[in-house]
Amino acid sequence: MLSFVEMFLPLIAVVLVICPLFYMGKKGVNAKNAKHKLIAQISIFAGVFALAMVFQLNGMVALAAEGANPVVSIVGTNAQGMGFLAAALSTSCSAIGAGIAVAAAAPAAIGAISENSDNFGKAIIFVALGEGVAIYGLLISILIMNKL
Template sequence: MNLCTFAFVCLCGVVLPMTGFAAEPAAAAADSAAFSIAGTTAQGLGFLAAALSTGLSALGAGIAVAAAAPAAIGAVSENTKSFGKAIIFVVLGEGIAIYGLLISILIINRL
């Protein structure tokens, strides 16, 4: 039932804009043109690029930390003097997410 409902909603989201069923009348569209917040295709792709850069870099950082943190914990449990060296590798994995966030901020500032 859930799958059928989801398919119906997706189909309505594709078919209704193509038929013009949900379109505004021309007079109302002219009045609301000054208040429209719709952007261009380039802006939409820019926001998509910003979202992808943040999301994929966070995913990469999660994978890096998932591999580095257990190894760092194991190294510190055997030798407590290796804490400084071990934490550097965990922090380098976190830096990937920060770089992706900075790139997305730069992309959004250009829009």
């Protein structure tokens, strides 16, 4: 079970990184103070990142000490079921997104080609980019299934 510090430390880190953004949005940014605010934001992010890495080093050492234990199989457990669900969601959501992209790009490509047939190469690229989203989702699901 996670301790109180392990549960709320990431929340505190996110708040430290996001708070200056709210301040900048409230006060406004002009050309004079934008550079200083950007440097402050980067410094806060770097500090929070460094603190997170320091806190993680202790966990990494503890995990390295347990490395001598044999690997436990997840076959037939809830973890395997969640892995299958993750693979299915990555494929289905990317396919839905690709369908929406192609539904918007294909009619526009057909219209552009009908006006000028020299636009075929330019128009087909946008349709292919929409299909690429589905291929990336399928690739992610294959990678997930290989880990199960």
